[in-house]
Amino acid sequence: MTDLTYDKLKANFPDAVLGKETFRDETTITVDAAQLLKVSKFLRDDPELRFNLLLDVYGVDRRDLGASPRFATSYELYSIPHNRRVRIEAPLADPAENGKKDTLPAIDSVTGVWGTANWLERETYDLMGIEFKGHPWLHRILLPQNWVGHPLRKDYPIGGEPVNFTADRDNPRFAHLGKQIMDTPTFHSELEDMDAEGHLVVNMGPQHPATHGVLRLAVELDGERVISCKPEVGYLHSGFEKTGESKRYEKFIPYCDRLDYVSTMSNNLAYVLAVEKLMDVDVPKHAQYARVILVELQRIASHMVWLGTHAMDVSGTIHALLMYAFYWREQILDIFEMVCGARMTTSYFSVGGLRWALPGAFEDSVRHFLKGFPEVIKDFETMLTDNPVWRTRLEGVGVLTAEQAIDLGVTGPLLRAAGTGFDLRKAQPYSSYDEFDFDIPTATEADSYARYKVRMAELWQSMRIIEQGLAKLGKGPHRTADRKVALPPREEISTSMEALIHHFKLVTEGYKPPVGRLYGIAENPKGILGFGIISDGTANPYRLRVRGPSFVNLQATDLMARQGLLSDIVTVVGSIDIVLGEVDR
Amino acid sequence: MGLDLNKEFSITPAAPQEKDGAMGFVMTNLSELVGWGRKYSLHPLLFGLACCAIEQISAGMSRFDIARFGAEVFRASPRQADLLIISGRVSNKMAPVVRRLYDQMLEPKWVIAMGDCASCGGPFSNYAIVQGVDKIIPVDVYVPGCPPRPEALFYAITRLQDKVQKFGIGERKG
Numbered sequence: 200m201t202d203l204t205y206d207k208l209k210a211n212f213p214d215a216v217l218g219k220e221t222f223r224d225e226t227t228i229t230v231d232a233a234q235l236l237k238v239s240k241f242l243r244d245d246p247e248l249r250f251n252l253l254l255d256v257y258g259v260d261r262r263d264l265g266a267s268p269r270f271a272t273s274y275e276l277y278s279i280p281h282n283r284r285v286r287i288e289a290p291l292a293d294p295a296e297n298g299k300k301d302t303l304p305a306i307d308s309v310t311g312v313w314g315t316a317n318w319l320e321r322e323t324y325d326l327m328g329i330e331f332k333g334h335p336w337l338h339r340i341l342l343p344q345n346w347v348g349h350p351l352r353k354d355y356p357i358g359g360e361p362v363n364f365t366a367d368r369d370n371p372r373f374a375h376l377g378k379q380i381m382d383t384p385t386f387h388s389e390l391e392d393m394d395a396e397g398h399l400v401v402n403m404g405p406q407h408p409a410t411h412g413v414l415r416l417a418v419e420l421d422g423e424r425v426i427s428c429k430p431e432v433g434y435l436h437s438g439f440e441k442t443g444e445s446k447r448y449e450k451f452i453p454y455c456d457r458l459d460y461v462s463t464m465s466n467n468l469a470y471v472l473a474v475e476k477l478m479d480v481d482v483p484k485h486a487q488y489a490r491v492i493l494v495e496l497q498r499i500a501s502h503m504v505w506l507g508t509h510a511m512d513v514s515g516t517i518h519a520l521l522m523y524a525f526y527w528r529e530q531i532l533d534i535f536e537m538v539c540g541a542r543m544t545t546s547y548f549s550v551g552g553l554r555w556a557l558p559g560a561f562e563d564s565v566r567h568f569l570k571g572f573p574e575v576i577k578d579f580e581t582m583l584t585d586n587p588v589w590r591t592r593l594e595g596v597g598v599l600t601a602e603q604a605i606d607l608g609v610t611g612p613l614l615r616a617a618g619t620g621f622d623l624r625k626a627q628p629y630s631s632y633d634e635f636d637f638d639i640p641t642a643t644e645a646d647s648y649a650r651y652k653v654r655m656a657e658l659w660q661s662m663r664i665i666e667q668g669l670a671k672l673g674k675g676p677h678r679t680a681d682r683k684v685a686l687p688p689r690e691e692i693s694t695s696m697e698a699l700i701h702h703f704k705l706v707t708e709g710y711k712p713p714v715g716r717l718y719g720i721a722e723n724p725k726g727i728l729g730f731g732i733i734s735d736g737t738a739n740p741y742r743l744r745v746r747g748p749s750f751v752n753l754q755a756t757d758l759m760a761r762q763g764l765l766s767d768i769v770t771v772v773g774s775i776d777i778v779l780g781e782v783d784r
Numbered sequence: 785m786g787l788d789l790n791k792e793f794s795i796t797p798a799a800p801q802e803k804d805g806a807m808g809f810v811m812t813n814l815s816e817l818v819g820w821g822r823k824y825s826l827h828p829l830l831f832g833l834a835c836c837a838i839e840q841i842s843a844g845m846s847r848f849d850i851a852r853f854g855a856e857v858f859r860a861s862p863r864q865a866d867l868l869i870i871s872g873r874v875s876n877k878m879a880p881v882v883r884r885l886y887d888q889m890l891e892p893k894w895v896i897a898m899g900d901c902a903s904c905g906g907p908f909s910n911y912a913i914v915q916g917v918d919k920i921i922p923v924d925v926y927v928p929g930c931p932p933r934p935e936a937l938f939y940a941i942t943r944l945q946d947k948v949q950k951f952g953i954g955e956r957k958g
Binding site for chain 2: 341342343350355356357358405406407408412413433434435436437438441442453454456457460461504521522525526529542543544779780783
C-alpha cells in the first residue's frame with residue numbers, strides 16, 4: 200500500500216523525515232524536530248494533503264519505553280477535504296541528561312500554522328514540561344501558576360494522600376494558594392496585554408451562575424463593549440491522564456463517565472472503540488446497534504441540558520424551559536437506569552460489547568420515549584424559534600466562520616453551524632453508523648442562532664437513528680466471544696475449567712494488548728472526543744491522552760466574544776456548550 | 785333562615801385553628817423558633833463543581849423538587865447563602881476559591897459534602913485533587929455516592945435540618 204502523505208513528505212523533505220510506523224491502519228511519521236515548522240506548513244498547504252485540522256498535540260515521556268531520546272511531541276492531524284489522518288511525531292532530547300538541570304526540552308511552536316495549538320501546547324508545557332519556542336503566551340493552563348514539576352512525566356509520583364492542605368489558615372503553605380487567586384486578575388492584565396488603566400478588567404467566575412461550572416473569564420471592557428475575553432481553565436483539573444496510566448484498560452471506563460458527565464455513554468463508546476481497535480476485537484452487531492441507540496439517546500439528553508441552561512442563561516424568563524428539558528432528560532435517564540442501574544455514570548459499554556444484556560423492556564421504553572418526544576421538540580421550537588427575545592440575543596452573536604473554526608480546531612455543532620458538514624459518523628463511520636440513514640444538519644450563518652438550529656435539527660436526526668436502530672436491533676449475543684477481553688458468561692464458569700481460567704486471568708491480570716499506539720476518535724454531542732493510547736505490552740496503558748472537545752472549543756471564546764457586549768458573553772459560553780469536567784480533565 | 789340585607793357584613797370570630805390570622809398562642813422558646821425558621825429556609829449557594837452538580841440541578845427540577853424541603857432558592861452570591869453544597873471534586877487550584885466562598889458566607893452557615901470526591905477524594909487519588917473538602921472547610925453532612933441520587937441529597941438536607949434545629953442562636957461556626 201502506498202502512503203501518499205509519507206511519499207510526499209519523503210520527496211520534499213528527504214532529511215527531515217526520520218521514519219514511519221503503521222499500526223492498525225494508523226500512520227506515525229517521525230520528523231526531525233528542527234524542521235517541524237517547515238513540514239507542518241507543507242502538510243497544511245499542499246493541495247493533495249490539506250491537513251487543515253489539528254486534532255491534538257501531546258507529549259510523551261518515553262523513559263520506560265527504552266526509546267531514545269526521552270521526549271516526543273505528537274501531532275494528530277486530520278484533513279477534512281481528503282478525509283485522511285496522520286500522526287507526526289518529533290523526538291526531543293532531554294537537556295537534563297546533558298547536565299542542564301533546569302532546562303526544558305524545546306521545540307518550535309506550531310501556533311502560527313494551526314491556531315488550536317495555542318492551548319494544546321500550553322497544556323503540554325504544563326503537564327509534560329516541553330517548551331514551545333515562539334508560543335505567544337506559554338504559561339501553565341491547568342495547574343496553578345506556582346506549581347512545581349510536570350505531572351505527566353514518568354518520574355513524577357501520582358500523588359494522592361497526603362496532600363499539602365489543612366484547615367489551618369495560619370499554615371504558610373495554604374497562604375500562598377489563597378493569595379494566588381487574589382493575584383490573578385491583575386496577572387491577566389499585565390501579561391495578556393490588557394489595558395487595565397484605560398479599560399475595565401472584570402473577573403467572571405469561577406463561581407458564576409452562567410459559566411456552567413468552574414470556568415473563569417477575565418474580561419476587558421470598554422464600557423459595555425468587550426475588548427478581550429480570556430478564559431482561565433483548570434479549576435477542575437483531576438489528573439485523568441495520570442490516573443489512567445496507573446489503571447488497567449478496563450478500569451478506565453468508569454473514569455470516562457466523569458469526563459463529560461452529561462454524555463457518559465458517548466465517552467464510554469469512544470474509549471471502548473479505541474481499546475477494541477488496539478486489541479483487534481470484533482463486536483457483535485446486536486451490541487453495536489444497542490450502542491448506537493444509547494449514544495443517540497445520550498446525544499438528546501446532552502442537548503437537553505444545553506438547551507435548558509442556555510435558555511435560562513440568555514433569558515431568565517424561559518426558566519420553565521429548563522424544567523421541561525430536564526423532565527425529558529429524566530425520561531432518558533430512566534432508560535439508562537433500567538439498562539445499567541445508574542442514572543448518569545453508566546459505564547455500560549465494556550470492551551467487546553455491552554456489560555450486561557439489554558433488559559426485556561428496553562425496546563418498549565425507548566419506543567415510548569420516541570412517541571412522546573416529537574411533540575416536545577415542537578413545543579421547544581414554538582417557544583424559542585420565533586421568540587423575539589431569543590432571536591435578538593442570539594442572532595449575529597458569537598460569529599465563528601468555518602475557516603476560523605477549523606483553524607482553532609473547533610468541531611461538533613459549532614463547526615457544522617458554520618456550513619461545514621463535517622461529522623465523524625459520516626466521514627469515518629464507527630459502530631455500524633454507515634448502515635444508518637441520517638443527515639448532517641448544517642447552517643451557514645455561523646452565529647449562536649445557527650448553532651441553536653443545528654442542535655435542534657440534530658435532535659430529529661438522533662430520533663431517526665434510534666428508530667432505525669430499534670428495527671435492526673434484534674436478538675443476539677451482547678458481548679464478543681473472544682475470551683481474551685470479555686468475561687465468559689456466568690453459566691459457563693461453573694461447567695468449564697477453561698472459562699474459569701479466562702475469568703481468573705481477566706479479573707486478576709487484565710488483558711495485555713500488543714505494543715503500539717493509536718488515537719481513537721468519535722463524534723460526541725460536543726465535538727470530537729479523542730483517546731490516544733500508547734501501549735507498551737502491559738495491562739496498563741503507557742500513555743493515555745484525552746482530547747476533550749469542550750477544551751478545544753472553549754479556546755474560541757475570545758474570538759467569538761470580542762467586540763460584542765458584556766451580556767453576549769453569556770450567550771457565547773452557552774452556545775459553545777462546555778462541560779468543565781472535560782475541559783480540565 | 786333568609787339573608788338579612790340590612791345587617792352589615794362581618795366575619796364571625798373564628799376558632800383559633802382556622803387560618804384567618806386570629807392565631808391564639810403558641811408556647812416555645814426563642815432558640816427553637818429561630819431554629820425552626822432557619823431549617824425550613826435554607827438558601828444554598830448556586831455553585832456546582834462536577835458531575836454531582838448536574839444531580840444537584842436535577843434535584844431542583846420538577847421531578848425531585850427541592851422546594852419541598854424549603855431549600856429551592858439558590859443564591860448566586862455567597863453573602864446571601866447559608867448552605868454550601870460541595871458538589872464534586874475540589875482541585876488544588878479550586879481549593880482557595882472554595883475556602884474563600886465559605887469565608888464570604890455569613891453566619892450561621894452549613895456545608896454538605898455531596899458525593900465521594902467531596903467527601904474523600906473519591907476515585908481521584910492523585911496530585912490534582914484535594915482528598916476530601918473537609919481538609920479546607922468544616923463539613924456538616926457527607927453524602928456517599930458517585931454521584932448521589934437527588935433523593936440522597938434530600939436525605940442529607942433533612943439530616944442537616946435536624947442539626948440546624950439544634951443550633952443555638954448565638955453560636956458561630958467559623
